[in-house]
Amino acid sequence: xxxxxxxxxxxxRMTGAGFGGCAVALVVPGEVDRISAEIENTxxxxxxxxxxxxxxxxHSGARRLSLG
Numbered sequence: 798x799x800x801x802x803x804x805x806x807x808x809x810r811m812t813g814a815g816f817g818g819c820a821v822a823l824v825v826p827g828e829v830d831r832i833s834a835e836i837e838n839t840x841x842x843x844x845x846x847x848x849x850x851x852x853x854x855x856h857s858g859a860r861r862l863s864l865g
Contacts, residue, residue, distance in 0.1 A: 799839050805832050826854075 800809035800820060805828040809820050824832050833850040841847040 799843075800832075800836055803832055803835055823855075 800806045800822050805825040807823040807825075809822040811818055811820050813819060822832070822836075829852045833852065837848055837850060
């Protein structure tokens with residue numbers, strides 16, 4: 798919910814929330830550090846715990862592989 802209010806976030810979705818879960822966000826590539834810091838600070842101010850963030854670049858997606 799908080800990521801949806803941050804400029805530079807295209808979209809965000811919760812996954813695996815049954816055990817704490819995580820949020821996967823699509824963001825403007827040059828803004829990853831700023832957006833991560835804003836999410837971490839907002840979460841910590843609201844819940845009293847500091848989350849950690851992990852960034853990874855997008856890839857080309859699923860494709861058929863030849864195993865032989």
